[in-house]
Amino acid sequence: MSTQFTLPFASVARQFAQSALQANTLAFEGFERIVNLQLKSAEAGLKSSVEFLSEAGDVADLEGAKDIWPKSVALVKNSSEQLYSTSQEVLGQALKTSEAIGQLFRAEFQTASETVTKAASKAAKAAA
Template sequence: MFEQINSQSLALGKSYADTFVKAQGLALAGFERITELNLKTFEERIKASVDFWSEAAEVRDLDGAKAIWPKGVQLAKENAEKFYANTQEVLGVSLKTSEAIGALAKGSFETTNETITKQVNAAKKATGAR
């Protein structure tokens, strides 16, 4: 009897360990995608800022400052829009990752529940109890 309980416990532990390893893989993949999105956005925005400030450094008079002012405003607007869009993409990746991990956990719990229910019913039948 103890051997049966131990084997069931080991099988249950293995099942949960496999599920946790899969969940960790999903989480790491999501984190990798989020990092990739953030780095790409920051790289683009830094390049745009460097280009703007390189051009702004060449301004020597008031007319040059008047000409570059709209470009500075446009840069600020683009930065805000790009960072907002990046935030939305990151949120989407986070939600998809969370849903995948949730579905994985739910499947694991349902499988465990079915297995335990079958074993309990088999034990009831074996002992003649109702």
């Protein structure tokens, strides 16, 4: 009787370990995508800032400051929009990753439940 019940549990445990490895892989891939999104955003922001600062460095009088003022406002606006857009993409990627991991474990729990239920009913029949 113990071998009838032990084999399904060993199979389920092995399957859970494989699922945990898959979940870890999914999480790592999601993290990698998020980091890439943030790096691209930081690179674009840095490029815009450097361009603005190189232009602002040439300002020598009040008239030049008046001319550069709208560009500074545009830089802040664009940077804010880029930050918001990137945060939305990061959130979307995090949700996709968590949904994929959730689906993986949901399927595993269903399979494990079915396996254990079948093993328990077989053991009950054998005991009767």
